[in-house]
Amino acid sequence: MPRVSTINGLPAHILVVHAVVVLIPLSALLVVLVAVWPAARARLVWPTAVLAVLALVAVPLTSEAGEWLEQRVARTPLVRAHTELGDYMLPWATGLALVALGLLARQVLEDRGARAVRGATGGLGRSRGDAAVTVVVALIAVIVAAGSVLTVYRIGDSGAQAAWTGQFSEQAQLPPGGGPPPDGE
Template sequence: MESTIAGLPAHILLVHGVVVLVPLTALGLVLVAVWPAARVRLVWPTVVLAAVTLALVPVTTEAGEWLEHRLPRTPLIRAHTELGDGLLPWAAGLAVVAVVVAVRHVVAVRAARRVPATAGGGAPEVPAGTAPGGTVATVVVAVLAVVVAVGAVVTTVRIGDSGARAAWTGQVAEQPLGGSQGETDRG
């Protein structure tokens, strides 16, 4: 399968989506796992983000493998590709924990609907402890969410750093090269 977009290696374009979506998904996951008010509004967008992220990671990795076979073998590229293979489990973790939070949220909302409406006549609030497993499970899921989110973001940063080093080490001059735009004549 050819892995180019408009003549450019797809990996260098797709990687931007991963670099944005992994931290965004991680942030959303932590918010919905630890903050009930955020959960009400953001649980479904977080699940969608996690699913898109989970789908994008292997596509980006595959495009990276395509590119790897068209570049000279260097230790920096080898290090980058080895690190790159480690992101999929973290993306899967984000997706699984997001689904767990969503399922617990749905169960809690259904349990709250069985409770009589509040005096104001509005929708019933989700009482604490109505999610499956109660408070202990809520804390465990929140801790899991934070661990997976931090792991995913740290792994993404490490992969990105190694990729930037592989692409740019030895490519940038220490001093400005003559003839570049914006350079003024100081003589």
């Protein structure tokens, strides 16, 4: 499979990274909601699992594009720090996807059990589930979600530091051809 190195003349990494920056926190939020709120689980478990898997797929694509870019920029300590932190995202994204898929499997099994009870009794039997399992799953979901979001933040901050440190002026710059600075300073 060919590597995507650039998109419209820009390094692919600086564009595809936005998928990770959006999908990981969104997936993390949904995983926690689905884990702790039964009404959300009934409605959102499928979209949550799909988003978490998409986020997981986006991570190695972003990392691969980042490795391509790393070979084409100055190897500064800030770039090294960013690339080293980037290695921590895949395990967190994998954990997030596994928790989402586990929640999906649990919901599917609960739905099947509830249908079986309703069919056998003719009533509105409900599967209560094990309260201890619910608490453990919710705790795992919160830990994995928090770790995923924190990791995205740390990697993103280090990437911004690597890209922008020393690359701008504190003073507004004159536009081409002179005239006052754009913000009226």
